[in-house]
Structures are given as C-alpha cells and as structure tokens.
Amino acid sequence: MVKVEVKPNVLQWVIKRMDNFDRLKDQFPNIDKWINQESQPTLKQLEKLAKMTAVPLGYFFLPNPPEEKLRIPHYRTVRDEGAVRPSPNLLETVQTMERRQQWMRDYLIQLGNPPLNYVGRANLSMDPKLVAQDMRRTLNLEDGWASKQSTWQEALRNLIRKTEDIGIIVVINGVVGNNTHRKLDVAEFRGFVLIDDYAPLIFINGRDGKAAQMFTLAHELAHIWYGESAAFDLKNLQPADAEIENACNKAAAEFLVPEDELIIIWKQVGQSEDRFEQAARYFKVSEIVAARRALDLNLVTKEEFFLFYEDYMKRLRQQTEQTKTSGGNFYATQTMRIGRHFAEAVISAAKEGTILYREAYQLTGLSGDTFAKFAEYVDTGRYV
Numbered sequence: 001m002v003k004v005e006v007k008p009n010v011l012q013w014v015i016k017r018m019d020n021f022d023r024l025k026d027q028f029p030n031i032d033k034w035i036n037q038e039s040q041p042t043l044k045q046l047e048k049l050a051k052m053t054a055v056p057l058g059y060f061f062l063p064n065p066p067e068e069k070l071r072i073p074h075y076r077t078v079r080d081e082g083a084v085r086p087s088p089n090l091l092e093t094v095q096t097m098e099r100r101q102q103w104m105r106d107y108l109i110q111l112g113n114p115p116l117n118y119v120g121r122a123n124l125s126m127d128p129k130l131v132a133q134d135m136r137r138t139l140n141l142e143d144g145w146a147s148k149q150s151t152w153q154e155a156l157r158n159l160i161r162k163t164e165d166i167g168i169i170v171v172i173n174g175v176v177g178n179n180t181h182r183k184l185d186v187a188e189f190r191g192f193v194l195i196d197d198y199a200p201l202i203f204i205n206g207r208d209g210k211a212a213q214m215f216t217l218a219h220e221l222a223h224i225w226y227g228e229s230a231a232f233d234l235k236n237l238q239p240a241d242a243e244i245e246n247a248c249n250k251a252a253a254e255f256l257v258p259e260d261e262l263i264i265i266w267k268q269v270g271q272s273e274d275r276f277e278q279a280a281r282y283f284k285v286s287e288i289v290a291a292r293r294a295l296d297l298n299l300v301t302k303e304e305f306f307l308f309y310e311d312y313m314k315r316l317r318q319q320t321e322q323t324k325t326s327g328g329n330f331y332a333t334q335t336m337r338i339g340r341h342f343a344e345a346v347i348s349a350a351k352e353g354t355i356l357y358r359e360a361y362q363l364t365g366l367s368g369d370t371f372a373k374f375a376e377y378v379d380t381g382r383y384v
C-alpha cells in the first residue's frame with residue numbers, strides 16, 4: 001500500500017481547521033504519529049481526511065500550509081486578542097459567492113446592461129437619514145410601507161423581493177452549499193456583502209433567527225449604498241467599532257424604524273410592559289429590531305435592552321425547538337440558497353444557449369432532472 005509523505009506543519013494546520021478533534025482522532029488514530037513522522041498515511045487515508053476536513057487533496061502535498069484570508073473586511077463587535085482566523089465554512093461560502101458574482105457581472109455586461117447607479121452613491125459624510133431615504137426611494141418603498149404588511153415576516157419577504165427587483169443578488173443559507181453537516185456559525189458572521197456595480201451580492205446567514213434577518217438585510221443594503229464589501233457578526237445587533245459599520249447601522253435603523261415616527265409612537269407606548277411589541281407591530285419589524293432602535297435613540301437604557309434581548313432570544317430558541325419541521329419545500333429552499341435573481345439569469349442563459357447546461361449545473365450546484373424541476377419552480381413558482 002502506497003504511503004504518502006505529508007509535512008507536519010500542514011497536518012497541524014489541517015487539525016486546527018477541525019472543530020471536533022476527538023472525532024478526527026477516532027477516525028485517524030495514527031494522526032499523532034503522522035505529525036511526529038513516525039509513520040505516514042496512505043493515499044486513501046488522505047482522501048478520507050481531505051473529505052472530512054473540507055481541505056482540497058492537493059493542499060496535503062504543499063511544503064507549507066496555504067495562507068487563507070478573506071478578501072473582504074470581517075468586522076466583529078467584540079474583538080478577540082490577535083487575528084481571528086476565518087473558518088473554512090466562511091471562506092468557502094465567500095469564494096462560492098464571488099464566483100457566482102463574477103459570472104453574473106460578465107453575463108450582465110454581455111447583455112449590455114448599464115452599471116447600477118446606487119452602488120457607492122453614499123459617503124460617510126452624509127446624514128444616515130438621507131441615505132435611508134434614498135434606499136427607500138430606490139427600492140420603491142413608500143413611507144410607512146412596512147405598516148401595510150400583515151406581519152413582519154411578510155414585510156421581510158417583501159423587502160427581499162424589492163431588493164432583488166433592483167438588481168441585487170440575495171442569498172439566504174445556513175450551510176455550506178447544500179451540505180447540512182457544515183453549518184454556518186452565526187457567532188462568526190450574520191452575513192456579508194460583496195460590492196459590484198453590476199451584480200452586488202447580499203448573503204444572509206440562514207442559521208440566524210428570522211427576527212434578526214431583516215436588520216441584517218437593511219445593514220447590507222447600506223453597505224451597498226456606501227460601496228463597501230464586508231462580513232460582520234452584528235453581535236446583539238450592535239456594529240463593530242468601525243466608522244463604516246456605525247454608518248451602516250444608523251442608516252439601516254433609520255431605514256426600518258424612522259426616528260421621527262418612533263418618537264411619536266413611544267409617547268404612546270413607552271411606559272407599557274409590551275412597549276417593544278407594540279412598536280414592532282406598528283413598524284412591522286421584529287421586537288428585537290424595535291428594541292434596538294429604541295436603544296439607539298436613548299429611549300431605553302443598555303441594561304433594559306440587554307435584559308429584553310436575552311429573554312427574547314431565549315423565547316425564540318424555545319419556539320424554534322417546538323416548531324421544528326422536516327425540511328419544507330426543497331425548491332423554495334434552493335431558491336433562497338441560490339438567490340432568485342441569480343437563478344433567473346442562469347436559467348435564462350442555459351435556455352438561450354448562452355451557456356451549456358453543464359455550466360448551469362456547476363453554478364447552481366443542481367444537475368439533471370433536479371435542475372430542470374428547479375428551473376420550472378423559479379419560472380412558475382410551483383413545484384412540478
């Protein structure tokens with residue numbers, strides 16, 4: 001059986017990528033001996049290790065570990081000491097989205113589409129209120145638009161649709177691709193945004209609660225207006241200590257819950273025990289977004305906000321556990337994971353012969369009959 005030499009520092013790098021070292025030891029009991037060069041793995045063992053750790057097989061033959069970096073800033077609300085290495089799941093997800101964005105950009109240029117004039121239209125010297133107003137106007141959202149929705153969940157769906165309608169790719173996924181064993185960590189990132197003047201892309205971590213996703217979406221929209229790519233964790237819906245993050249948070253908050261309107265409403269509900277619920281019901285946002293906005297405007301103290309936040313998130317986790325279901329509509333899920341705007345472009349290009357179906361399969365991660373049914377679902381909104 002052929003043995004393969006792997007440099008100890010490469011193996012140590014691979015181990016650091018694993019969240020569960022005990023599981024790795026169970027599967028590869030001789031891994032310490034490989035590191036100490038007392039023995040060597042077989043090619044078959046390396047292939048198994050590569051699959052388990054999501055490391056390309058070729059990396060094991062390098063003299064040194066590759067330097068893996070995000071090509072976009074990663075803003076964290078609470079900075080740990082030293083550099084924080086991005087997880088393999090985040091890296092792979094960003095890289096996949098970058099490839100899709102590049103294809104979309106090339107496709108739109110080929111079609112003769114003009115660049116999107118709202119990308120980078122704002123700057124940090126502008127009043128966030130004006131940025132929020134321009135966001136609403138460009139998205140064709142009238143003042144008080146959310147209050148006309150039946151629920152905040154419906155308001156979120158409507159905002160996603162409006163965002164896609166102006167040419168922004170919106171992807172919501174809680175795993176790497178379709179691999180349910182590789183879950184995305186909300187503590188690492190709630191979302192990221194990739195700026196491009198033809199195909200800006202918003203990614204929302206689907207592992208996050210729906211209650212927080214609307215704020216993440218609004219925050220990412222603001223990033224597009226400021227023209228700054230970034231990943232962020234928005235811990236407790238608070239921004240990192242960076243000028244761009246503070247500006248995006250202020251614009252997002254004003255976009256969802258305008259200051260002037262909240263102050264008027266607060267005079268009516270501010271002393272009620274269910275004040276956050278009442279404000280949320282009026283603005284059609286989640287209670288957590290309403291509470292966060294009240295904190296922004298000093299209508300409540302930090303202590304009051306965090307007490308509510310912890311209680312709300314606890315209740316939300318309990319509700320999630322009680323209402324867990326088995327899967328849902330596969331094609332609806334794929335539409336979120338791929339992004340409706342992007343999916344429509346790929347499907348159209350494949351049908352017109354602009355690209356081969358093989359490339360469409362690679363771009364979407366779907367193939368054969370599954371891709372055909374997905375295309376029909378996207379075109380008609382129903383499963384065939």
